[in-house]
Amino acid sequence: MKPALVDFHCHLDLFPDPVSAVRDAEEAGVYTLTVTTTPKAWPRNHELTHGTRHVRAALGLHPQLVAERSAEIAMWEEYLPQARYVGEVGLDAGPRYFRSLDLQKQIFTRVLQKCAEAGGKILTVHSVRTATMALDLIESQLARKGQVVLHWFTGSKSEARRAVDLGCYFSINCAMLRNDRGRDLVAALPSDRLLTETDAPFTQVGSRPTAPIDVKETVEALATLRNVTLKDLAQNIGSNLRTLLDGAGVSTDP
Ligand code: MN
Secondary structure (H helix, E strand, C coil), X not given: CCXXXXXXXXXXXXXXXXXXXXXXXXXXXXXXXXXXXXXXXXXXXXXXXXXXXXXXXXXXXXXXXXXHHHHHHHHHHHXXXXXXXXEEEEEECCCCCHHHHHHHHHHHHHHHHHHHHHCCEEEEEEEECCHHHHHHHHHHHHCCCEEEEEECCCCCHHHHHHHHHCCCEEEECHHHHHCHHHHHHHHHCCHHHEEECCCCCCCEECCEECCHHHHHHHHHHHHHHHCCCHHHHHHHHHHHHHHHHHHCCCCCCC
């Protein structure tokens, strides 16, 4: 049996046709986590992934939207009991967003506190130019009462080591493997913390936006980078997903 593919961070609700995007991922058998950027999108995404075997939705409030949408944290909290998966959440200190960084920290702190209170949540976390700050908050506020996957991580190797010590996983996409710095970082990560993602539709293969099935390109690139067979790498990712879900107490299929 072929090991299943895992796309642990994408945005199917931003596809031109979200319904067929969910159906395509489901039919391809890709274990897919589709994140939301605002809690307003939760009910629809929750409904779209109801009854699917391979596709799950995450409840988010994207750091890049916090400047305009911080008030939506109340709605995020209201929906949290319905959600096992949380994202996209985190921090972004890139040039367009650093002005809202204080507000982002308040919102992310609240998100982590609420997840810690609830327990058993799995978070997909954005940390652009904020790796240390995000890890500080994850350590102090979530305090291991939830599982963290760092999405498209671009911190340093020492920040990555700290994340490993804090129990974090890393979801790797094709764009991360297209530059030396990214490849060097990913090559140094422990194999038991690796997951894969597309961040679709925000990454590309050729000149078209990705879809969850394109995660197979990342699996191939990762296998080459880490000098293991494709099959072993795919099995490794599948077993990491199971360990992650077990750690969060997910007893049924992911
Ligand atoms: Mn994303």
